Amino acid sequence: MQRPILPISNPSLKSLPSIVTSEAAGTVPLRSENELASTCLLISQQSEDEKVDQVKPLLSTSADSTSTNGTAAAAPKFYQKRRRRTASSSSLSDDFEARSSEDRIGHALSETYLMRLKLCRYIGLGYKFITRLVAITFYSFLIFPGFIRVAYYYYSSRQVRRDIVYGNQPRNKLDLYLPKNPDGPKPVVAFITGGAWIIGYKAWGSLLGQQLCERDIIVACIDYRNFPKVTIGDMVNDASQGISFVFNHIAEYGGDPNRIYLMGQSAGAHIAACALVEQAIKEANGDNTSWSVSRIKAYFGLSGGYNLFNLLDHFHTRGLYRSVFLRMMEGEKSLRRFSPEVLLQDPANRNAASLLPPTVLFHGTEDYSIPCDSSKSFAETLQSLGVKAEAVMYEGKTHTDVFVQDPMRGGDNEMVRDLVAFIHNGDEEALVKDSTMPPRKRLVPEFMLNLARTISPF
Structure with a gap:
């Protein structure tokens, strides 16, 4: 039985796009928030479309995959419930049901991405700002x-x-x-x-x-x-x-x-x-x-x-x-x-x-x-x-x-x-x-x- 994704206790950011989970077969779920953050750091260097494509399989389970003897692998109750709802309701309802989890995951992704972005900006801006500040200080002194x-x-x-x-x-x-x-x-x-x-x-x-x-x-x-x-x-x-x-x-x-x-x-x-x-x-x-x-x-x-x-x-x-x-x-x-x-x-x-x-x-x-x-x-x-x-x-x-x-x-x-x-x-x-x-x-x-x-x- 696979371990479910650990919940991330961060409030959602409504301004960021939702990350839609996937249930593709054969993938391994993330074990912890640290693992999710590490993965997000790598994919944050790519375009928005690429990020979404790579996050999907990482957030999925192998609930739909079958074992070698044909027995279906056990899945977390959340995804079992979601599959049942898929058979009876529209994809819009699915998204609404999973929004809380998706928002938490999306926020973890955005925090890691924005943290890296801010760091890079700080290094770039800071370097030029500091060098110019030092230069103008000496210039003014002279x-x-x-x-x-x-x-x-x-x-x-x-x-x-x-x-x-x-x-x-x-x-x-x-x-x-x-x-x-x-x-x-x-x-x-x-x-x-x-x-x-x-x-x-x-x-x-x-x-x-x-x-x-x-x-x-x-x-x-x-x-x-x-x-x-x-x-x-x-x-x-x-x-x-x-x-x-x-x-x-x-x-x-x-x-x-x-x-x-x-x-x-x-x-x-x-x-x-x-x-x-x-x-x-x-x-x-x-x-x-x-x-x-x-x-x-x-x-x-x-x-x-x-x-x-x-x-x-x-x-x-x-x-x-x-x-x-x-x-x-x-x-x-x-x-x-x-x-x-x-x-x-x-x-x-x-x-x-x-x-x-x-x-x-x-x-x-x-x-x-x-x-x-x-x-x-x-x-x-x-x-x-x-x-x-x-x-x-x-x-x-x-x-x-x-x-x-x-x-x-x-x-x-x-x-x-x-x-x-x-x-x-x-x-x-x-x-x-x-x-x-x-x-x-x-x-x-x-x-x-x-x-x-x-x-x-x-």
């Missing part, structure tokens, strides 16, 4: 002297107006960096900071704000909510609302509402581009908008990505896993909506493309967080649509070189020089003043910056 000076300026300077509220959602605030010279209306840069859509914060733009306000340019660093609190649609809405506030109120702070430039860095460049293209499409369709794309003098994208389809696999290999990124971007069906390059290639949006301002895309050629091909491709797409656009490549520069290490070196920052030259184009007085500006002081020793560049996780 550039810490520069951070201290920037933070001191951010919290002590009278030129910085912090936490100006632009909306009614959490983090709907912006910082203004105002030039010391109050004469005349100043050009304005509405800046969206980066942070992988997860750690974006307005204070990350402090170093850029300080450099530009020294050259008589007002900088508005717009904050926005991050994932997982919100997804990309809310981030774009926050940015758009912040841009609207700048248009409507910057004159109160000495800014020129007719000389407003939009700029973003990394994830912020993507968010800013999404807001810009979305606004252009609304205007082309005659929808009501709170600000006009035609009033943007130019768009500057720094180390940004503009086609999510091309970046999905790249981000996955970098540790921003596909499942997480898709949740962040509101699912695979929304990738098109939040890919400015793809949206503009749609013939239906050709009128929207005609409304876009001149575009300059800055990128380092050794950027391994977001490849420089992202900016090149977007610039080519814009040019094909008649938009004045160019991609400016910085040879040998990484994702953080252009935005962090180079400004902390002091002296002449190539990207800032190009940016200011574009903003002050046509203003001879401002250009002369820029040429006589004293070089900025170094914030971090060179050997520390070179080491920080080497271990940067970005």
Whole structure:
């Protein structure tokens, strides 16, 4: 007489598929819950169909097999009862009768499978998370002297107006960096900071704000909510609302509402581009908008990505896993909506493309967080649509070189020089003043910056 399967005292998981038992002849039942768990661990590596196929015989009995003398083997009462019910009722009733046992078995299977899955996920995610955490810790330590000076300026300077509220959602605030010279209306840069859509914060733009306000340019660093609190649609809405506030109120702070430039860095460049293209499409369709794309003098994208389809696999290999990124971007069906390059290639949006301002895309050629091909491709797409656009490549520069290490070196920052030259184009007085500006002081020793560049996780 064969031993019955031991009951497993675990509650059922209704979300998991039931495991239907089989009564195929010649199989040996599992002797214990440990044996079941061990078997489940092996089959958990296979597809769902394969798992079900292999579990069936393992959970069956040889109740229907006959002995060598033709005598039927004894079976547990549960299965004897089930065979009797099979002769007189439908398979639906059978499933209902056996559901309690099946659920317990299914739960044992799922627990083992999920435990293994969680362990593998923990090892994979944990390894990358820990290595990047260690890297960013050392990176932050190496550039810490520069951070201290920037933070001191951010919290002590009278030129910085912090936490100006632009909306009614959490983090709907912006910082203004105002030039010391109050004469005349100043050009304005509405800046969206980066942070992988997860750690974006307005204070990350402090170093850029300080450099530009020294050259008589007002900088508005717009904050926005991050994932997982919100997804990309809310981030774009926050940015758009912040841009609207700048248009409507910057004159109160000495800014020129007719000389407003939009700029973003990394994830912020993507968010800013999404807001810009979305606004252009609304205007082309005659929808009501709170600000006009035609009033943007130019768009500057720094180390940004503009086609999510091309970046999905790249981000996955970098540790921003596909499942997480898709949740962040509101699912695979929304990738098109939040890919400015793809949206503009749609013939239906050709009128929207005609409304876009001149575009300059800055990128380092050794950027391994977001490849420089992202900016090149977007610039080519814009040019094909008649938009004045160019991609400016910085040879040998990484994702953080252009935005962090180079400004902390002091002296002449190539990207800032190009940016200011574009903003002050046509203003001879401002250009002369820029040429006589004293070089900025170094914030971090060179050997520390070179080491920080080497271990940067970005």
